[in-house]
Structure formats: structure tokens, C-alpha cells
Amino acid sequence: MQLTDYEKQMLGGENGPAVARAMDLLVRYGEALGAERLVETRNVAGAFNASTPSIRSMAEDGFDRVYSELNLDSDDVVDIPHMAVPTCQLITGIDIENHALQGADPGLVDMQKDGERFFGQRGINMMCTCTPYQVGNVPVRGEHLAWMESSAVIYANSVLGARTNVEGKESTGAAGLTGRIPYWGLHLPENRLADRLIDVQVPVEDMAGWGVLGYFTGLQVEEAQPALNGISATPTLWELKHFGAAAASSGGVEIYHIPGVTPEAPTLEAAFGGNPMPDPIVFGERERVATWERLQSAEDRSVDFIMLGCPHNSIEQMSRVAELLEGRKVHADVALWVHTPRALAEVSKRSGYTDIIREAGGVVMSDTCPAISRRLPKGVRVIATDSAKQAHYLPAIAGVDGWFGSLEHCIDAAITGKWRGGP
Amino acid sequence: MPDGQSTSKIVMRGRGVVPGKARAEALVTRQTISGWGGINEREGSVIELRHELRGQSFAGKVLVFPGAKGSSGWSAYFHMCRLNGTAPAAMIFTRMTTKMALGAVVTRVPAITDLDGDPFEMIETGDLVEVDADEGIVTITKHET
Structure with a gap:
């Protein structure tokens, strides 16, 4: 992989051991992908929190150890400096006010609070949600991100036109300290085009309807890139949020296009970049009902x-x-x-x-x-x-x-x- | 292998993703695997409701599968499998994604992709598989039934 002089300097340890570990991980990861280089990012969303019993013994040694192991894949414990670029925390495991109702162990609640203080001191914004785009982190079109959370990634790529792959706990930990992420996949404009066509033949009216369509789409296309044809009414933020979360759960969809709605698809033809379109996958009444039924795993109608x-x-x-x-x-x-x-x-x-x-x-x-x-x-x-x-x-x-x-x-x-x- | 008994070895070539060598029994699925929400990291087993490997453990096996799906917690869960001693011995996969690449890197087991044949045709659960990810070579000894 080609590194710039500044990236070589970071890898060589001139910016401290944590940054060197971060670059080492990014190089191993980039080479595994077959990426040719890294790209600069100034917007990282990751999972830094420590609130599970399995992390307890690690956290007792301090949060430098937690970050070193779980966010940098480093065998050595390195001192974690302030983040190099704006970075936020996604969802966590403990509701800081309702933890008693959750039945969380008080020791784990203290660990969560200690962790938040540690991460906050290093410039990690404690948004503590799977939807940073609902609370102020709204990326600009074309902006390179390093985001985790499959439902946020699909929203940022598709609805906002920002560019991110689905990153993980370790790659976002490294990106926050370096402002770099492999230039691969959806960072490249030519990889963002649609390659599957969903022909929506029934009205999609509410959040549940968009959830069902998303679940169907993920099952059908797996990790491919669908365009939806036949959407007649402009969906809302929360409908697209549900559609994307569902498609990223049943499959691995990271970007979709809706002609006339999403920014990289002014038309259906543009969604495919002028390439020939594949045969459509039909979403009709039969598919809608079958997908709805697949989402049910209960028989007892008494709910608790x-x-x-x-x-x-x-x-x-x-x-x-x-x-x-x-x-x-x-x-x-x-x-x-x-x-x-x-x-x-x-x-x-x-x-x-x-x-x-x-x-x-x-x-x-x-x-x-x-x-x-x-x-x-x-x-x-x-x-x-x-x-x-x-x-x-x-x-x-x-x-x-x-x-x-x-x-x-x-x-x-x-x-x-x-x-x-x-x- | 005892003398006189026939052995059938198949050799495939691909691209090493994470270097290293391993030799173990294969566990094969044509279905992608979820990390977070799809596996139990303490047991190294698949828990996804409708997955064909549900309830089966991949710990110490050569996991042959298309790749990763679902949550971005994929790498973190396979990372924890490594820390818990329940990781696969090696990974052979067919579809490269960021989840898959990062997951293989932090699991730190030999991993190979882009094989010159279809691993789902060539490898069956129970076959003995040697993965040499330094050289990009997979050697399969068919399980005698």
C-alpha cells in the first residue's frame, strides 16, 4: 500500500506509540482489502464504550488497555492521546439514567461512567446513539467518513451521499487517532452505482412498510447495491432509517438509490451510471406478505x-x-x-x-x-x-x-x- | 493415512489476506455469517435463528463461508473469539468486504480469498484442510466416508 510521508511518519512512531499502532492496524487492514492507499477523514463514529462483563478485567487495568486491545488490536498497552479528528461514540450498553430498570450491575455502571470520562477527555463526543445523524453529525455530500453501525452507514451513503464503508471497532479506533481509513469500496465513486433493481409494485406507506421492504431487499440482494423503482411518495427520515436498518440486517446492503429521492440518483439511469440494468426483482403483494410473515418468530399472542x-x-x-x-x-x-x-x-x-x-x-x-x-x-x-x-x-x-x-x-x-x- | 488406502488431495490457489498456516477440519456453509447478533463469542458458535449452522461451533475449524453480513460489530465479535480461545483455525471466504477483511485481520488467523476454484464445490464439512496463507495455497484431503 502507498503511504504519504506523513503516514510513514505516523507509522514510524514520530507521533507517539498509539498513533503508530493505529497506522499498523490500518496498513494490515488496507492490505487485507487490497487497497492502494488511505484517504483522509475528519468524521469518525465508533464504539469505544466498555460496559460488558467480559471487558471488566481489562477495564480494571485502565481504559488505555481497553482502547489498545479492542480499538487498536494492539498487544501492548499504549497511552491513548486526544483524537486527531472529530470522533463520536455510537450506541452503548447502559442507559446512564435508567440502569437500575435495565438490571445493570452497579459495578458495570461505574465502569461505563469512568469510560465515558476517559473517552470524553480524549475528544470523543458522547452522542451514545446508533443515529448520530439525528443529533448533529450530519455529513456533507461527498465527505469521507469512517463510521461503524450498519444502519448509520447505509443512511450516510444513500440518503446523505457521504462516503463510508462499514467500519469496525478497531478501524474506527485507528481512524480517530490518525484521520485515515483505507481508500476502498464506497470511498471510490465508481463503486457506488446500483447493480440490482427492485421493482416496487405495491404502495409503501408507513414505517412498518418501509421496514418490510428493507428486509425483503436485504434478503434478495445480500451485499449488492439496489435501486428502488416505483416509489411514488417521498419517504421521511424515519422511514428511510428503518428501510436501511432492515436491509443492512437481513443482508449487507451499504448503499441504495431511490431515483428522485437520494442524491446520487437524479434518475433511474443515473443510479446505474448508464450501465445496462439487470432484470427487476419484483416486490408485490405476495412478497410483502411473505416477508412480513418471515419477520414473526412468535406464536403466543400474549406479549410481555x-x-x-x-x-x-x-x-x-x-x-x-x-x-x-x-x-x-x-x-x-x-x-x-x-x-x-x-x-x-x-x-x-x-x-x-x-x-x-x-x-x-x-x-x-x-x-x-x-x-x-x-x-x-x-x-x-x-x-x-x-x-x-x-x-x-x-x-x-x-x-x-x-x-x-x-x-x-x-x-x-x-x-x-x-x-x-x-x- | 494407513498404507494402501487411497487419498485424494486437492490443491487450490488464492490470495492470502492474513498470513500464517493452519491445518484443521473444515466447517462449510454457503450462507454468510453475522458477527454481532449472529455468533456466541464465548462458545464460538452460530446462533442466528434461520442459519444452517445454528448451534454448531467453528472453534478450531477451517471456516469456509461466503463472508460477513450484518452489524459492524463483526470484527469485534471475532476479535473476542480470539481472546476467548474460540476462534476458527483459519478462514476461507469468497466475498471481500470491509467487515470480512477487518474481522480476519483482528482474529489473526490465516485467511485466503480469490481461490482459483469454487471452495463450496471442493470442500465439504469434515474434510481436512491445510491453509497456507503465506503462499496462498489451500490443500484439501477428502474425508473418507
């Missing part, structure tokens, strides 16, 4: 846990949840957790939404989600969620059965304790 906010809810979604819950009571046998970024939780509180949700018997959570934290209310057997991503992951992670449906179905189940949703 409703999970909303994966990816973390926008403020508009919080407003809608409050509107649906106003003056109603969550069933005594059901727990309702609604997840939104910490910054938006402030807006939710100030708007009165949090009070309405709390008076109904629900909880507004931030910083984490049950799939990441592996923490659910005690004794949960059957969950319901409005997120195709959570319906995909949580049953496997937590050993529960899951229903997937619309927000309205989920609120109905929260009130009645019974799942009455359907396609």
Missing part, C-alpha cells in the same frame, strides 16, 4: 415486552408515540420501553412527551437498546417491536419470541397485552 426505537426514535416518532398513548394505560403484565437519543430525550421531556409516556406506564430510554445491552425486563418471553432490525436480532440474542408490526399494532399490544397485528 414492547420495544420501540430501533434505530433510536426521531423526535417526530416520540411525538407520535405520546399521541397514541395519551390518556391510556399500559397493561399490567407488559413493559414498554421507547428508545431515543439522549439529546432528543431532552426535547421529548420539554415537549411533554416523556410525561405522557411515563403516565401511561412506559419508559423513555436512551444510550442503548436491548439487543446491544442484552438487558430486557425480567422474565420476558414474548416481545413485540416496530423494528424489522430488532425483530431479526433480538430473538436470537435474548432467546425470546418476537412479533413485528406497525407502531399502532405495538401500542395496541402494550395496552391490551395481546398481539393483534397483521400484514
